[in-house]
Each structure stands twice: as C-alpha cells, then as structure tokens.
Amino acid sequence: MDRFVIQGGQRLSGEVQVGGAKNSVLPIMAAALLTDEELVIRRVPRLRDVASQVKVLQSLGARVLHDEQQGILKIRCDDEAPITAPYELMKTMRASICVLGPLLAKRKRARVSMPGGCVIGVRPIDLHLRGMEQLGAAIDVRAGYVEASTTQLRGSTLFLGSSAGSTVLGTANVVMAATLADGETVLENSAQEPEVVDLCNVLVKMGAQIDGIGSHCLRITGVKKLHGVDHAVIPDRIEAGTFAIAGAITGGDVTVRGCEPRDLLALIERLRAAAVDVTYGNDWIRVCAPRRFRSIDVTTLPHPGFPTDLQAQLMALLCLADGISMLHERIYQDRFIHVAELHRMGARIRKEGSTAIIEGVARLSGAPVMASDLRGSAALVLAGMAAEGETAVDRVYHIDRGYERIDERLRLLGAKIDRCTADVPPLSMVANSGG
Ligand code: EPZ
Numbered sequence: 001m002d003r004f005v006i007q008g009g010q011r012l013s014g015e016v017q018v019g020g021a022k023n024s025v026l027p028i029m030a031a032a033l034l035t036d037e038e039l040v041i042r043r044v045p046r047l048r049d050v051a052s053q054v055k056v057l058q059s060l061g062a063r064v065l066h067d068e069q070q071g072i073l074k075i076r077c078d079d080e081a082p083i084t085a086p087y088e089l090m091k092t093m094r095a096s097i098c099v100l101g102p103l104l105a106k107r108k109r110a111r112v113s114m115p116g117g118c119v120i121g122v123r124p125i126d127l128h129l130r131g132m133e134q135l136g137a138a139i140d141v142r143a144g145y146v147e148a149s150t151t152q153l154r155g156s157t158l159f160l161g162s163s164a165g166s167t168v169l170g171t172a173n174v175v176m177a178a179t180l181a182d183g184e185t186v187l188e189n190s191a192q193e194p195e196v197v198d199l200c201n202v203l204v205k206m207g208a209q210i211d212g213i214g215s216h217c218l219r220i221t222g223v224k225k226l227h228g229v230d231h232a233v234i235p236d237r238i239e240a241g242t243f244a245i246a247g248a249i250t251g252g253d254v255t256v257r258g259c260e261p262r263d264l265l266a267l268i269e270r271l272r273a274a275a276v277d278v279t280y281g282n283d284w285i286r287v288c289a290p291r292r293f294r295s296i297d298v299t300t301l302p303h304p305g306f307p308t309d310l311q312a313q314l315m316a317l318l319c320l321a322d323g324i325s326m327l328h329e330r331i332y333q334d335r336f337i338h339v340a341e342l343h344r345m346g347a348r349i350r351k352e353g354s355t356a357i358i359e360g361v362a363r364l365s366g367a368p369v370m371a372s373d374l375r376g377s378a379a380l381v382l383a384g385m386a387a388e389g390e391t392a393v394d395r396v397y398h399i400d401r402g403y404e405r406i407d408e409r410l411r412l413l414g415a416k417i418d419r420c421t422a423d424v425p426p427l428s429m430v431a432n433s434g435g
Pocket of ligand 1: 022024026095123126128162163164166169308331375
C-alpha cells in the first residue's frame with residue numbers, strides 16, 4: 001500500500017494541465033452498452049476507477065482496447081448475452097451502477113450487484129430504481145443484487161429528487177434507459193452537473209433525442225437504435241479546483257490550464273471572498289495567494305453551487321484563514337471524515353451536524369495521517385504541503401482512484417512529495433514512533 005511523504009512549506013508555482021473528468025468518463029463508458037457499434041472515448045484519465053469500470057464492462061461482454069498513454073478507450077459491446085455485473089467488481093466503485101439503465105434498455109434484463117457502502121455516508125440507489133420502475137421495469141432486490149427486467153421500456157414523466165436535491169448518477173442512469181424507450185420521457189429535477197451534460201451530448205451524437213440539456217428538465221424521445229461515436233470527455237473541474245486550492249494554500253502562484261472556468265464559478269467566487277487573487281480566461285485559471293486568507297462561509301449545493309467534491313480541499317485552506325469559517329455540507333450526511341485527520345495537524349474544527357465550524361490557526365504542523373476517501377485524501381495532501389515539517393499520508397490508493405499521478409504533477413509545481421511503499425516508512429517517522 002503506497003503512502004505519500006510530504007515536506008511542507010514549499011510554495012507551488014508554475015502551470016499544470018488538467019485531465020479528462022473522472023465523473024464524466026465513467027457513465028460515458030457505460031453508454032457503450034447502448035449500441036453494438038464502437039464507442040471511442042478520448043482524454044481518458046489514467047485512474048483506478050477507469051480500470052475498474054473497464055472490468056465491469058468486460059464482465060458484461062464488452063471488448064475493450066485501452067491505450068493508456070494516449071488516453072483512448074475503444075469499447076464495443078456486440079455480445080449481448082451477459083447481464084450480470086458481479087459484486088466483486090461493483091463493490092469498488094459507485095459509478096458502476098450506471099450499467100443498469102443501458103442493460104435494461106438494450107438487453108431488457110440486468111442483474112447488477114448493489115454498489116458497496118461508502119465512508120462518505122449512506123448512498124442509496126432508491127432513485128435509480130424508482131426511475132427504472134417508472135419506465136416500466138420490474139425490479140427485485142435479492143441477495144445483494146438488483147434484478148431488473150422489461151419487455152420494453154416505456155417513456156414516462158418522472159421526478160427524481162432527494163432531500164439533497166437532484167441525483168447525478170441517477171439522472172445519468174434514467175436518461176440512458178430512456179434513450180431506447182418507447183415514446184417520450186420527461187425527467188423533472190434532473191441534475192445539471194457538467195458531467196451529466198457531457199453524457200447527454202455523447203448520447204445525442206449517438207443518435208438519441210434529448211431536449212433541455214443542462215437544465216432541470218430533460219425531455220427524451222426514445223429511438224430504435226443508437227450508433228457508435230468518437231468523443232473527448234470534458235476537463236475535470238474537481239481536479240482543476242484541487243490544483244487551484246493547492247496553489248493558494250501553499251502561498252503560491254499556479255495557473256491551471258485546459259480547464260473550463262465556467263464550471264468552477266462557485267469556487268472562484270469563494271476563493272476571491274477568502275482574499276485569493278483569481279483570474280481566468282477561456283480555458284485557464286490563475287491563482288495567487290494572499291498573505292493571509294479571510295474566513296468565509298461555504299455551503300455545498302448541486303451545480304452550479306459550490307461542489308461537495310471540493311469541500312474537503314477548501315476546508316484545508318480555511319484551517320489557515322483569519323477568523324472563523326462555516327462550512328455547510330448539504331449533499332451528504334457525513335462527509336467530514338477528514339476532520340479528525342486535520343485535527344492531528346493542528347487544525348481547530350468543530351462539527352455540528354452537517355456543519356463544520358473552522359477556527360483558523362496560524363500554522364498547521366506535519367503529522368502521520370490516514371486517507372479514507374478520495375477528496376478527503378486530497379485535502380490531507382494540500383494540508384501537508386502547507387504544514388510545517390513532514391506529513392505522511394497513508395492509503396493513497398484512495399487518491400489514485402480520482403487523480404492521475406498527482407504526486408508527479410505537484411512535484412513539477414515545486415512540492416516535495418514522494419510516493420513510498422507503506423512497509424518502508426521514512427526514517428523520521430520511525431524516530432517519531434518511538435521505536
Ligand atoms: C456523483 O455521485 C459523483 N460521483 C460524486 O463524486 C459527487 O459527490 C456526487 O455526484 C454529487 O455531486 C460520480 O459521478 C461517479 P448523487 P452520485 O446521486 O451521483 C442522495 C467524487 O468524489 N441519493 O447526486 O452517486 C445521495 O445519498 C464522488 O468524485 C439518494 O438519496 O451522487 C446524496 O445525498 C464522490 N438516493 C444525494 O442524493 C439515490 O438513489 C446526491 O447524490 C441517489 C442519491
């Protein structure tokens with residue numbers, strides 16, 4: 001198991017290029033199940049989650065060519081016999097649930113393991129299942145598997161809402177199912193996230209009829225057949241935001257290239273409120289840190305609000321702000337697992353329900369910490385780069401799920417970060433452990 005060892009206090013500067021969006025590419029890969037022609041996907045990031053989704057598709061009969069160097073995936077699903085997505089593969093990643101809609105639409109049957117539990121809180125799939133039922137599927141949950149069947153999906157008017165607002169992957173699943181249904185589907189309260197828009201754009205290129213893309217109401221008119229396409233996924237806004245916060249938290253000057261600033265306006269606005277100097281153009285954002293951050297309030301919301309996937313990283317920065325910041329998490333019930341680890345570095349954070357109250361401190365100090373989820377791990381890396389002394393972040397496989405070679409790219413910006421295998425601890429950690 002790898003760990004990162006970080007010597008804090010290095011100011012990041014320079015330019016970094018953003019890769020393709022993880023949360024776009026995973027559902028788009030599932031869309032390959034909707035056609036027997038080849039789907040070519042470009043700008044595919046080299047991530048553990050992409051490798052896991054490849055395995056899920058292969059278990060469903062897909063032939064996959066993956067050129068990791070070029071970031072190109074070629075997927076063809078002409079063997080339509082398999083319908084089971086097994087637990088061993090589904091447990092590693094929630095996005096694998098996106099195969100349900102395409103399987104039902106094209107193969108009329110699906111046996112898909114419930115995706116595994118997750119440390120960021122209970123993440124049900126009731127809305128996905130309700131959506132499929134409203135399109136005419138019979139659904140049974142048995143022995144950990146969703147067993148779904150239909151003679152033919154039929155368009156319907158449906159509302160997909162949770163107490164947190166819309167559902168991103170639920171929208172993706174229902175839209176994909178509706179593309180091959182009979183008649184029109186009206187999907188109210190659909191998610192507006194850029195990754196949903198990217199998926200819808202791919203589906204339209206494949207021959208689907210979808211109106212209202214990017215709005216809260218999607219109208220999908222079913223077609224008989226979809227065909228293969230060639231598509232480059234959008235830039236990863238969360239990766240871009242993470243690098244921008246990395247520049248700011250280290251007192252640096254970082255330009256993030258190849259991104260889509262319009263997808264990050266809520267972050268840009270909050271960083272500016274925290275006294276960070278942010279400028280941007282068509283496809284770049286430049287972040288220059290102030291001498292001291294101002295405390296701010298932040299509420300995570302569905303897009304275009306502040307993304308929950310940047311909450312942990314911004315929290316790391318607010319640990320160093322002047323005064324008290326409030327961070328309200330509105331998407332997940334319990335996405336504060338990084339708080340305990342930030343405490344180990346000297347942060348002062350109090351949790352009250354789904355709010356974190358952060359009292360800024362003058363400095364953080366390096367410590368051994370444990371990554372427990374993807375974005376929380378990114379926050380620990382950022383905090384480690386800003387802290388005095390050495391930080392060792394254990395279990396970085398979480399970070400490798402969603403950031404391509406983040407250590408190498410941070411090093412190019414001036415960070416002192418090394419990847420080590422966990423059973424060979426750095427000398428300073430051995431000394432600190434007293435043994
Ligand atoms: C997507 O997850 C992303 N994952 C998440 O990114 C992201 O945090 C989330 O959207 C919100 O933006 C991928 O795209 C692969 P939701 P998703 O359904 O679609 C509740 C990351 O770090 N809900 O929009 O699974 C749910 O519990 C990951 O990259 C139900 O109640 O999230 C949550 O409170 C983590 N029933 C809220 O809705 C359902 O059936 C929003 O979840 C579905 C969701």
